[in-house]
Amino acid sequence: AQSVTQPDIHITVSEGASLELRCNYSYGATPYLFWYVQSPGQGLQLLLKYFSGDTLVQGIKGFEAEFKRSQSSFNLRKPSVHWSDAAEYFCAVGPKTSYDKVIFGPGTSLSVIP
């Protein structure tokens, strides 16, 4: 069955510390991979996406993610977290060859301590 898991429901980090949010997926073929961020009271904004090529992708707001095919993972990282990064983060997967449903993970809530 197709699924996306985000093992950490909630993470708290100190401002300036590094961050890694985990994402694992189960899919029939290598899908398109996405990370979205949802700030409080806002809609979802695309942080970055992976389609092919270099497995380390750069996104907005200083985020990056690394695709590891052997681990079916697409973890999100940031070297130094800012207080404004406090939000809900969603990993998602979608097929490469058709308009089919995108599957979202349950989300990881990030809190940032000053």
Add this chain to the structure above:
Amino acid sequence: EAQVTQNPRYLITVTGKKLTVTCSQNMNHEYMSWYRQDPGLGLRQIYYSMNVEVTDKGDVPEGYKVSRKEKRNFPLILESPSPNQTSLYFCASSPTGTSGGLNTQYFGPGTRLTVL
């Protein structure tokens, strides 16, 4: 400005009273979709549409209807709302084409619905 708009943003209603949540995009996207977001469950797809007059069920379509008469609009209809439809709803659209456009979704701001 390229955007997806939803109305209303907040709605409190009573069981059984029909309601419509509108969604409109100005990016000429073919693909549009509705999701509901519930704590611990992430986003679950309700319905999606690949083009005008083409709609299909997502994971949780029960109790909802949609229509796609125009490319830019994709309203969500609750004929007889029930309390278990209390949720945060998002509309999204996707561009066509290659180079990673497929399935890159642009989201509206959300509609918080409470059914009493």
